Each structure stands twice: as structure tokens, then as C-alpha cells.
Amino acid sequence: xxxxxxRHTFRLPTKSRSLVELNSSDDIEQLSFEEPYYLLxxxxxxxxxxxxxxTVICNQLLGVxxxxxxxxxxxxxxxxxxxxxxxxxxxxxxxxxxxxxxLIPGSxxxxxxxxxxxxxxxxxxFIERLTAWDIKEKCWVEMSRDSCExxxxxxxxxxxxxxxxxxxxxxxxxxxxxxxxxxxxxxELSGSVSAQKIFDKVIEVRQQKLPDPRVIPNAGSFFxxxxxxxxxxxxxxxxWPAMVYFPVAGNQVKVAAGWLIEHLGLxxxxxxxxxxxxxxxxxxxxxxxxxxGDVTQLALNIMKQVADASGIILEPEVRLVGEQGLIQLVxxx
Ligand code: EPU
Numbered sequence: 001x002x003x004x005x006x007r008h009t010f011r012l013p014t015k016s017r018s019l020v021e022l023n024s025s026d027d028i029e030q031l032s033f034e035e036p037y038y039l040l041x042x043x044x045x046x047x048x049x050x051x052x053x054x055t056v057i058c059n060q061l062l063g064v065x066x067x068x069x070x071x072x073x074x075x076x077x078x079x080x081x082x083x084x085x086x087x088x089x090x091x092x093x094x095x096x097x098x099x100x101x102x103l104i105p106g107s108x109x110x111x112x113x114x115x116x117x118x119x120x121x122x123x124x125x126f127i128e129r130l131t132a133w134d135i136k137e138k139c140w141v142e143m144s145r146d147s148c149e150x151x152x153x154x155x156x157x158x159x160x161x162x163x164x165x166x167x168x169x170x171x172x173x174x175x176x177x178x179x180x181x182x183x184x185x186x187x188e189l190s191g192s193v194s195a196q197k198i199f200d201k202v203i204e205v206r207q208q209k210l211p212d213p214r215v216i217p218n219a220g221s222f223f224x225x226x227x228x229x230x231x232x233x234x235x236x237x238x239x240w241p242a243m244v245y246f247p248v249a250g251n252q253v254k255v256a257a258g259w260l261i262e263h264l265g266l267x268x269x270x271x272x273x274x275x276x277x278x279x280x281x282x283x284x285x286x287x288x289x290x291x292x293g294d295v296t297q298l299a300l301n302i303m304k305q306v307a308d309a310s311g312i313i314l315e316p317e318v319r320l321v322g323e324q325g326l327i328q329l330v331x332x333x
Pocket of ligand 1: 117118119120183209210219220221222223224225244256257258259260262279280281282317
């Protein structure tokens, strides 16, 4: 069995039956993809909560290629590139657009899977297309942005886990850059807002609120912000007039789950060595010796109390892998 603690940022002491590192496209074509298998990037959004009785496939393809066109840059990055290093490298070359997404842990190949987003920007806005190995059909495919079916922290890859192995992503970054500063900490930026100022501010805010996984193991937001109908929001606001929410398309709003967790007094909740991050309650942390059961029980306790108080069923944003593959957390009635 292979230790997985160093392979995922929540650092649970779990193992897998085997592990394969992919360093070239040829490696991919040779692989049998015998089930169960799990596709992994840097493990910043996956928790191995139990010993996985299958193969973990780690995508480590590297390389970045920048093509300058009249109005845009077309940047192709291999899936195994580190996301923040990629964003930092583009910033150094004055290629703007991804600065709001600075310091998000993980790899380039994982970015489209969960459609990473922060401070008013989702990565899907900039994805032109991507290349993937279709594991079912055993062939290479080019997928346009539309065929990726992006939504809030969602994509066709998240809907059909294990179907495609993303090998590279093409980003279209317009030279006519428009800053996105409507999200609360960025509204404080004054004067002429540059991409560098946004990049620096995002890093400052993330470092204040979100624990560094190298110091305190975690996987970022553990839950998604729930999207609810406006009618439900009105009821919630009667109870909690200060509740934070964001408008989304249609007659719906996205409720700040971190606010709910904090205001229900759940910041001090713990199970074993799993706890709620004190600076940002949407993040769960491993205090050092947490085991998978600690984390799943803590998550279920939070889900239960939020459901009882608000009627909202929180959904994990992270992916939980058990003995045979992905597992869901289900609240008992
Ligand atoms: N809030 C609280 N208490 C908390 C946490 C949040 O009151 O403990 C309030 C904040 O004060 C703020 C609101 O809730 O008014 C939203 O909080 P925040 O701006 O920190 O962002 P979030 O909605 O909790 C989302 C993303 C993060 C991303 C931030 C910033 C999801 C699931 N999470 O969190 O992404 O960094 O916005 O844009 O959408 C991740 O996906 O792993 C992640 C960290």
C-alpha cells in the first residue's frame, strides 16, 4: 500500500493500493485504467478518508506555451503545472486576467474540474478549450469551453468523474484587460487599479483568512455556498437580517455558508482532531492527527445543525474518496 498523506493537502493518514505518476502523454496511452482508479492533481480538493483499494493516477505533465495574437494571449499550460506558479509567471510577463485567482492551491488541470473561483472571477471565463484523454473511448479529445458545461464549482468533469483525464488547458487572456474589483476586499483598492495591486491584495487576504495547507492541513472551502430561491432567502433574512448572500443568475441567490456556520456558533465544533478554521468557517482543518472519520463526522454535524436551523442542506465542495472511490455525505432523516 502507498501512503497518501503527502499526496493530499488534508494529510489524512490513508493509503492506496497503487499509484501511478504520469509524466508524458505516452504514459497515458499505455495505461489500462483498471477500476477503481482516481485521477489526482495536487490533492488540494480531495480527501482520502479511507484506504483506497484502487490506483491513484497523478497527473504531472509540465509545460507552458504563450502565443501572442493581435488582441489576446493564448496560453497553453500542461495539467500538472502548479496553479499559483502559473498565475505568478503570467503576472511577471504582464499578461493579466487571472490575478483574482492567485494563491489558489492545486494544479492547472484541476482548475477546470471544479471551475475554481475567487473574488468575483471564475476560471471558466478564460478557458478557450482543453485537451483530454477520453478514458472510456480511449482517444484524445479537444473540448471547447461550452462542452465543459461550467457552472459554480462544477463542470462536466465533476459530473462524470474518471471519464476524462485533462492534459492541457488553453486560456484566452484579452490584452484589453478589465479589472474585477466588485468583491468586498477588492473594493477597498483605490486609485488606478492595476493587475499587480489585485494580485497583491488577493494574496494578502487569502493569507489572512485561509490557513496555509503546508502549515495547517486543509482543502480550502469544505462546502459550496448553497444556491437558494429568493423566496427562501426572504424567510432566512427575517430570522437573520445580517446574513450575507450574493445575487446569481435567475431568481436565486448564493448564501455565504461560512457566515451561517459562524453565526450558528459552529466555529468551535470539533471531532477528534478535525476542527473548523477560526478565521474562515467554511474551511475545515486537520489539527494534526485527524483521521477520515473525524472529518466526515464533523462535516455531518455541521450539515445537520445548518439544516435544522435554516433548512439548507450544505453540499461538500471537496471530493471525498473512500475504499472504492468517491463517496457522498448523506444526512440521516
Ligand atoms: N463569512 C463569515 N464568517 C466566516 C466566513 C465567511 O461571516 O467564517 C462571511 C464573510 O465575512 C463574507 C462572506 O461570508 O461576507 C463570504 O466569505 P468569503 O469572502 O471569505 O468567501 P466564501 O464565500 O466563504 C468563496 C469561495 C472561496 C474563495 C472566496 C473568495 C466557495 C465554496 N468558496 O468563499 O474559494 O476564496 O469565496 O472569493 O465558493 C475554495 O473554493 O476552496 C475557496 C477557498
